[in-house]
Amino acid sequence: MERVELKKPSLCTARPLTSASLREALRVMQMMVTSCYGPNGRLKQVHNGSGGCVTTTSHSSALLGGLSLSHPVLQVLVASIRNHISTFSDCGLFAAILCCNLLERCLRLPLSSHKMIRITKSLLDVCLTYLKSEDCACKVNVDFTHSRWLLDMTRSILASKPACMMTMKEVDHVSLLIVKSFLHKVPSESGPDRVLGRTLTVTIEGPSVMQSAFVPGMLIEVSPYSWSRLMPSSGPPSADVTLALFSVSLCGEFSDAGDGAVEVMAGVDPEKVILDELIVLGKQMVDDHVQILLCQKVIHPSLKQYLKERGVLAVDRIGAALMEPLTQMTGAQPIASLCPAPTTCYGRLRQISQVSYGNKQYLHLVPYETAVCSIVLCNRNETSVKELKRTCQTAEHTLNLLLKDPWLLLGGGCTEAHVAAYIRHKSLSVHSRYLKELGCTASEYKLVADCFCFAFEAAARSLEHDGGEVLTDLQDGHFWSVPPDIDGEHVDTKHVCGCRLLNKGDGPRWTVLGSPYEPFSPRNRTEISSLLLAKETLVLDSFTAKCNAIRVAVDTTGLILDVAYVIKDEN
């Protein structure tokens, strides 16, 4: 029964942005995301007070997904970043840092919010145009004939999550597996009905990371107890295996009787009828020389027994998630009726074998084409294996994005510092007609441009967690981090910048990143392109994800600045 209650009136807060509670909440948020960022970031433990799952992570999807926020403005911020992460999987923390810093600085400016929104939007356009232009000096064109760019990028992503607790050798090993599975996934010829393959991930807790492996085909977990019951006496089928895939339930239940009433008279046994049908089906399988039968749902024990006696391996309870990869891998069509099926529905496998990883047993199905493959990820404990799985999925998604936009950005904070230098230089010379369109003066434009650049530099500076100094050079605008015990001047020439592109030679002057400096125009692409090709390993970031993260951060800032009231329904 519904309870009729007097409804409480809504609570209306005017001008929420000036309130102290918002600033406080923003500060806490900023501290949290800044401290997790990068390979030297600190981990966070997310749990609720009443028991339940505990996650230790620095990955933005797990972190932001586990938070419960009270302030509505923060809810908007987190919602929009989570949307970004669900589409791109990377640069979530970067977007959060950028947004919090931009918001905090813009709130201190004396301009009207509409003006600030317009100017930040125009700065965003300047920034994105530069990044997408041909002579951007911080992007790298991916050449798919070499694997080094793919390996570099995957290595950068894996190394940026400290919760995985991997050494450099382990990082190299796992990134090799990921790139290998990606290359298997992409079809070798292009055509109208070519689809991308799939990579399935199997996680195992216990063994060390070096035992992770790349396995072509699919692994289906089978408990050791039921292994002996499943396997026909002749052993697993050897070569050139015919496979039948069922998506309907073979458990013998008389289920689809329709909406009305079905009366069963005495003496009629519906279950027996259906079991007879199932046996007939099994007989047909045997006659068609099917060697393995996979069912998404449950198989009747009598049918299993019947098949086992005739040398057919029957595996059930596969689940809906594996049906599509199986279809793609073997060419089998899932059969959904108990009628005799045409032989075109059967699929083919190269081989079936039994393998074990850790202390689990798997049935390994090896197909003819290797578009579908599996990666077995091992790590010492549950926390690190979960984080490793998340990170590998991010890496895989980013590699997929490369197929559409084959560009990468220099990582390690160098792109952010470079873009900040470029925008500072550009904002000095804005055309007066453009200012008139925006409706602001040149000094107002410069104020907002300063905040914008400050946010980028803050994002770069958050990579440094150990108390060292962050410098930038006045020639290219890259990011240099100096450990705390060494003086700025006495850094040796082998020191490299954040993306490992530039060496510290003599020549470029230095300044602390974030302090005001004389705006300069960074060197353009042609001058450093030779360096790009020569270097061994670089730290690289995804281009699409980062551009979208910048856009999401600026759009969300604009959205929040525009809010005049917050009305809360107290019921």
Place this chain on the structure above:
Amino acid sequence: MGLLIDGNEVAQMQSHTEHLNFGKILQVAESLENILHGCFGPEGGQVMFIKSTGDLLITKDGKRILECLLLDHPVARMIVNSASRHYSITGDGVKSFVLLLCAVLRELQATADKNEGLLLSGKATLKNQYQRQGHASRRLSSLLLTFQSRVLDCLMAEHLSPHFLSVFSNAEGNLTLCRACIQQTLGTFFSCRVGCNIQGFMSRLTCDYLYRCFQLTGEIPSVVRIVSKYFSELVTEVPGVPVDNSRILPGLILHRTFSVHCPAEGEVRALVVTEQISQCLSQTDVGFVVSSDVQLLQSQLYLRQRTEHIVKLLQQKEIKIIFSSVKQHDILLYYAKLCGISVVDCIPSEEIDLLCMITGVSPISVPLSDNFLTQSFLAASCKPIVFGCKKYVHLALESPLVFKPHSLVLCGPVKGLTEQLVSSFHGAFIMLTQLFQPFYAAQKEPSNNVDFCLRKQTEEQSGSSGGFQNDSVGFGSHLENNNDQAVPMHLILSKGEDPACASGECSGVGPPSCICQDTGSMCFNEADRKRHQELFTIHGNSSNSVVLTNNVSFSNIGLVFPGAGAFELLLKDGLHMFARTCQEAELASICTVFGNALLSIPGKIYKTKSGQFSFPLYCVEINKKLKHLDSLSIAEMGLEPVSCKYQLLTSVVQCISQLVTINMVVGVKNIKPT
């Protein structure tokens, strides 16, 4: 069963009563105004709602804001209802409604305070204070209605119609829609509805969408009506992607994904079903009796074969897609996959309706009749499409109707914002529907007041009148045109009327002029206007060649007015002028009240802008711009549809006339049915 109310209940009801007087109504209205005035106008901010479920909504839409507030007072709820009704006609103006309402109420209160005898006091002969008050409020209410019908309509026709602009332009004798005008109108609409950084983008997108949907200019009103009716099926919301990724796609987007997908190139033949194709043993209200094992086996076999047979028949006739509004059984999906037929099921019934309307087919029934092929249609292509992280079906069609179906994909960073974009898009099309409806102000002659007519005519013909300082020059020249061309114009609107009564109001809507897109300059000069009118007169005579294919007279469709408060300022001047010469004192004071209240809207818009001028100087600026209209000043001022502005005034007047007649609020206990 009579209504038996015992004394206890009466006492309870009396304890819930509240006497309502004018001041209380004003108080309630002002509390609503307080919330809305921060979001009014292009410079206003947005409101963030946190619903009790935890969902967030970010909006600038007045109707949404008012409806999300849980209002207690019945007067407030009445005001919100009137505002919502106004919105459902015009698609806009809820905030202006509340602001204007408050301003009029304040002015009425101020007038009543100033001169006691006039408005809010009743007949002196009534001794009872209560009766006097009742009489006063009834009188006020009828005064307001008279004001609307007699004064407002006439003023619209005379003072304001010379300034009406049309979104249609005629070059070389055929009527085309002027794109710049439509975009300007939409720009003004969106500047008050969405955030400042996406306003230009949204108005361009909506204008693009309108242009792609119609073929002939004459069909625009029906196209706009169709879009407005089916808008939720034509729009796809995609949260999580930046706003700039919104785009228009030809054809329909169905908000479901393929259950079975068999890729097919080129044209495909498709069918629509609304029931299950495969059958089960029993159905609702039909029972099935199983009397032997064999019977059960055979029945199940028969059912499976029936489905297979139907699907094979469809395959033979080269049907490639089935659109179903119910969930189809797995066995049908299996056979469809074997025969290479794609299936999309669980489509909402409104999308099925839209699909049937566009393609002209009706859903087939199973068992298949012999001529089911006539109910199938050809689609140019049907492919899966991905937005954000969801998959949809994209259907490209050739439509035999006048409406070329296009789908709009609206993106936004969070769900609360995409909802706002969708609802403002809907509001834009409601406004466009209103824009393309004929605007008949003062079509009927005021039947019982011929002196009134004549008095106004003599006034105008005297040319200038004292105190009418703003555009007497312009007014005079327009007036000459009116008097010269009054007779032919009259023939169009009411064909057989007495031409002797060709006074100001009967000429109804004056010849509208338009900004030529090609030349970029206003064709506001005499020669062009004469040409305009000749075109319309040709239509009236019907012996010469008719320009428009259907009988709709395009002379009073698509009328717009310059924005930024110009309408209110002009109307206010007209009202003041009328009040000066009106014989009835009460009507005159209503006119003054209304005229003063109208200033509040441009006043609020002006306040939020920062500038060097003071408000009176701003008014002078506007008047100057009106005199010499060119495309640059139009771009600064914006355009608004005339019928929407007129509707706002009438809605406010009717709402106030209802409100002032209430003098008691009675709380009623919910009587439980026995």
